[in-house]
Amino acid sequence: MTPPPARKKRATILDVATVAGISRGTVSRVLNGEPYVSETAREAVTKAIQAVGYVPNSAARNLVRQRSQAVGLLIHEPHSLFLEDPNIGSIMLGANTVLSRAGYQMVCLIIDSERDLHRVGGYLNGGAIDGAIVISARENDPISEIIEQLAMASAFVGHPPNRRRLPFVSIHNKKAAAEITARLKDSGRTRIGMIASALDRAAGSDRLAGFKEAMGADYLPELVTEVASFSFDAGIAGMRQLLEKCPGIEAVFAASDAVAAGAMTVLQQAGRRVPEDIALVGFDDSVWAQRTNPPLSTVHQPASELGAEAAELVLAQLRGEKINRDGVYLETEIVWRSSV
Structure with missing residues (x-):
């Protein structure tokens, strides 16, 4: 059986120093980007690295520094x-x-x-x-x-x-949610609900707080349904619940674009036209907002x-x-x- 070829020996700092004609310490300072090294030495090290094919051992250097990078x-x-x-x-x-x-x-x-x-x-x-x-x-x-x-x-x-x-x-999730809810109210809709999502984290709870603030005296707890996540499937479940509780609902703020896309699917399956019969807004300005028909009004956040x-x-x-x-x-x- 033919033995496997011998593994090529890895070039070391000592090899670089020998070819460059300078000390190992100076090579190390150049590799670590330290100051007080002459341009002549830097050029010599760069040429020597190319000549011997030196590849820095990042794992060893990081171990010394106690950093994983x-x-x-x-x-x-x-x-x-x-x-x-x-x-x-x-x-x-x-x-x-x-x-x-x-x-x-x-x-x-x-x-x-x-x-x-x-x-x-x-x-x-x-x-x-x-x-x-x-x-x-x-x-x-x-x-x-x-x-x-x-x-x-x-x-x-x-x-x-x-x-x-x-x-x-x-x-500012609360502020942004309040702003888009206020604009939804300005469209002339009165029975406005929300599919509130992910209330176990700040983004979800803040968006619900912004909705409540903007609705003020018009806020109706029965027109809010809570779902676990900012997902398409959660939007489907949330919209079904809202239609069951309030068939005459006129507008919905969905806590994310994916949730809004799920909600729109349910509305269209139920024969409800968007925006003629019911208005719908989302949050994120993600690709979901442009995939829906019609495209979603939403809040743009710079992800x-x-x-x-x-x-x-x-x-x-x-x-x-x-x-x-x-x-x-x-x-x-x-x-x-x-x-x-």
Whole structure:
């Protein structure tokens, strides 16, 4: 039997130093980007690296620094919603762009069960990542408690659970929900309901609070139905409940575009025309808003920018910088289409 070919020997810093004709310490300083190294030495090291085919051993360097050069993106959502919700994808891409530019790897961790909670909790305690970006954290979420106990560099997209003073980036969900509800009222509709979603997290509860505020004395509790998530299927269930409770309902604020798309499917199956018979608005300005017929009036939130800002917050902490713990808020705007 022919023996397998011998594995090519990996070039070392010593090989680079020998070819460059300078000390190993100087090569190390160049590789680590340290100051007080002459341009002549930097050029010599660069040429020597190309000549010997040297590849830095990132794992060994990170071990010395006690850094993994990885940041976790923790998503506390069911697998189905992770694939369905375009906002999550936009947040991921925004965060990854910033982290990649800074030389960090993003590690995606999905929490869909109690088993996942224990697994991810152990992963955080094991020091496998330097920081964490958390999406859709819930009230009394043990992951948030672990991050706080570890004093880990972190950033939440949305308010941290139980209003902890942990770094976060968000939008003004209550204000935006109140604004689109007020505009819905201005259309002349009176019996206005809401499909309230995900009330176990700040975004969902704040949107319901904004709806109540804008409705004022016209708010009717029986015209609000609660569903578990910001999903298409939740919108179907919520709209069916609203029609059963109030067949004469004239307008609906759905807590997300996906929820609104599910609601519109039910309305059209029931022979209710949008917007002639019933007006419908969503929240997010995701691709769902343009997939429906008619397109949804909605609130635009900058999902990609939320991810990017969250990544910047984590990197600032890793650099030892002081950050604002009162939150970073991004602006939203109402996008008015033909569903009203």
